[in-house]
Amino acid sequence: MKAIICNKPREFEKIELQDPTPVDGEVIVKIKKIGICGTDYHAYNGRQPFFTYPRILGHELAGEVVEGNEKFKAGEAVVPIPYLHCGKCKTCLGGKTNCCPQIKTMGVHVDGGMREFTSVPSTNLVKAHDLTDEKIATVECFSIGAHAVRRSEIKENQWAAVVGTGPIGIGTLHFAKLAGAKTIAIDINEERLNHCREVLGVDHCVNALQNPVEALNDITKGELPDAVFEATGVPSAMENAFNYVGHGGRLILVSIVKGKIAFEDPLFHSREMTVMSSRNATEKDFINVMNALRNQDINVEAFITHRCDFDELTSCFETWSLPESKVIKGIVSF
Ligand SMILES: [Zn+2]
Ligand SMILES: [Zn+2]
Structure with a gap:
């Protein structure tokens, strides 16, 4: 599969990776859209405090289930919650999965979604079948x-x-x-x-x-x-x-x-x-955002100002990171 990796600050590389194989409790997700945000620009420029290299960026994702399980059907639209938490500690059990001491955010601490497929714990997926892929890709940012x-x-x-x-x-x-x-x-x-x-x-x-x-x-x-x-x-x-x-x-x-x-x-x-x-967000916030998107309470049309295809990502990314591009949200499509 195609992927883009950030080898070190200001260096992207297009690479070929093996498709992920499903692990227990995880679901293979095909990435449909990737929202690009300040965290990505900071990571690329070496200004993100939690960041290590090399890393596949991308945490604002719209996906589609490739191989389903008892909870998710193949072909179902999903939004990955990119904050991978342990689920066992006092913080997680208290409902604050957004700041679990073991947290690994996709695209920051572990590889993210700038690739065709990724494996996500099914506990970190939310069904999003009634929203467009573009709207799904904005859920994490609004959350x-x-x-x-x-x-x-x-x-x-x-x-x-x-x-x-x-x-x-x-x-x-x-x-x-x-x-x-x-x-x-x-x-x-x-x-x-x-x-x-x-x-x-x-x-x-x-x-x-x-x-x-x-x-x-x-x-x-x-x-x-x-x-x-x-x-x-x-x-x-x-x-x-x-x-x-x-x-x-x-x-x-x-x-x-x-x-x-x-x-x-x-x-x-x-x-x-x-x-x-205020750090990250929880599933509850994701659900609140999705309800707001369903109710047309958020103006997504004015929010998404720039778009490009995955193959153009590396060149668009440079442009979008400049203030004169007047980007609010750029979305990358597969
Ligand atoms: Zn973001
Ligand atoms: Zn935890």
């Missing part, structure tokens, strides 16, 4: 925002601010809106803010370069947001986000960076702020 919003416990009519309006920020805004929150998008890119205003229908947009704290105070009448979601992947932006959180509010760090981030303790303490990370 990151869905998980962050679920974790924040944001309530109807509360203020949710999302810093960074890339694909993860867009997903977070969608699910904050679905939770009934009043939404604020924060970014330094006016074009992206326009997209949030016009396509996503967020309530307010704030340019982070133009005194964002004052703008947030104006919008929320001095109360500041109940939940601030940070999805920039930029350490200084993560640190600034502490200033955006209202008293008694939550800061949810969705993106991850290499290294330390710092904050002023009096600011953190005076607001009795809760700071939490």
